[in-house]
Amino acid sequence: MDIRKCAAEAIGTFWLTFAGCGSAVIAAAFPQVGIGLLGVALAFGLTVVTMAYAIGHISGCHLNPAVTCGLAAGGRFPAHDIPAYVIAQVVGGLVAAAVLYTIASGAPAFSVEKGFAANGYGAHSPGQYALTACLLTEVVLTMMFVFVIMGATHGKAPVGFAPLAIGLCLTLVHLVGIPVTNLSVNPARSTGPAVFVGGWALTQLWLFWVAPIFGGVLGGILYRWLSEEPSVQVTGISPPAPAE
Numbered sequence: 592m593d594i595r596k597c598a599a600e601a602i603g604t605f606w607l608t609f610a611g612c613g614s615a616v617i618a619a620a621f622p623q624v625g626i627g628l629l630g631v632a633l634a635f636g637l638t639v640v641t642m643a644y645a646i647g648h649i650s651g652c653h654l655n656p657a658v659t660c661g662l663a664a665g666g667r668f669p670a671h672d673i674p675a676y677v678i679a680q681v682v683g684g685l686v687a688a689a690v691l692y693t694i695a696s697g698a699p700a701f702s703v704e705k706g707f708a709a710n711g712y713g714a715h716s717p718g719q720y721a722l723t724a725c726l727l728t729e730v731v732l733t734m735m736f737v738f739v740i741m742g743a744t745h746g747k748a749p750v751g752f753a754p755l756a757i758g759l760c761l762t763l764v765h766l767v768g769i770p771v772t773n774l775s776v777n778p779a780r781s782t783g784p785a786v787f788v789g790g791w792a793l794t795q796l797w798l799f800w801v802a803p804i805f806g807g808v809l810g811g812i813l814y815r816w817l818s819e820e821p822s823v824q825v826t827g828i829s830p831p832a833p834a835e
Contacts, residue, residue, distance in 0.1 A: 592672050597679040599650035603642040604683030605690075607654045608780045611635040612708035613691050615773075628769050636762030643754030652754075655777040656680055656800075657807035661737035665811030667744075680779035688783030709784040709792040710775045710799045718770040722798070725772045729802035730809070732764040733776040737810030745818060775799040776806070 614634035618626045626634070643652045651668070653659045656677040662668040688707075695701045709715075712725035720728075739760040743753040761776075768774030775781040781799035785792035 592675040596650040597675050599646040600653060600676055600679040601683035601686075603646050603650070603652055603654045604680040604779050605687040606642055607635070607638040607777070608684040608687035608783050609691055610638045611780065612688070612784055613694075615708040616691060616695050628766070632762045632765035632769065635765050636758040636760075638758075639761050640754045640758030643757065647754065650676075654680060654683075654779070655803075655807075656779055657733050657777060657803035658737055658740060659807075660804050661733075661807030661809075661811035662740070663811070664808040665737075665741050665815040667741065667811070677779075681782055684779035684781075684783035685786060686783075688787050692787050703788045706773070707784045707788050707792075708773060709788045710773045710781045711792065711795050712772060712798060713795075715791055715795060716771060717773055720771045726798055726802050728768050728771045729775055729799065730806035732768050732774070733803040733806030734810040734813070736760055736764055736776055737807045738814050741811060741814035741818070772799070776803050778803055 611631070611634050614626060615631045618634075619628075619631050639652070639654065642654060646652050651662075653662065653668075653676060656673075659668060659673055659676045659680070663670045663673055692703075692707070695707075706715075712720060712722045716725055736757075740753075740757050742748060743756040764776060765774050768776070778800040781796060785796045785799075
């Protein structure tokens, strides 16, 4: 595995976690100019759009263990490279959470007890949704997210527009899922904040690994079955490279 690809994944996941979770922790309810749910959802989408154009040609810009596993299930990524990508993504998410914690703790009213953008179910769900509802939400939204990624990066898809479609899809799934689980669809994004919140966040973290990865694999398999050309080789969010 090329170390540059892993570095790109770490940097990209750092950006997704820092800017996405940072919008929730720092800006969502800021007095008078809070960006709210719509702003947080858009922030997550923008992280993917910006990083897809920046590093898509290097690593494929997965930024997410569920996407990496889903693309592997869909025949778009070699399975033997999954561990290296996942480790890089988790490292990026942890570093992002550490930087965000350092910045956020500079405000006198800050407390991780307010959640620190961690994902949860039951009493720790923003809308108090039960475990089953939260699990189903994460599976379905991750499945559709990976399905869109597979389609947008297909060889017959319009070249150059994949990052926009995928970023908008991530915005959309956040609009649906934030009230349910604070929305993960990404185990690396969930792990960083959970480490700093500790306690309940770490106890419930299992769901935000199991459900997104299962959903991602379902999305990859579904699109591979549906596609006219399941063997098209695209590593991630970046569009196919032109033939030499």
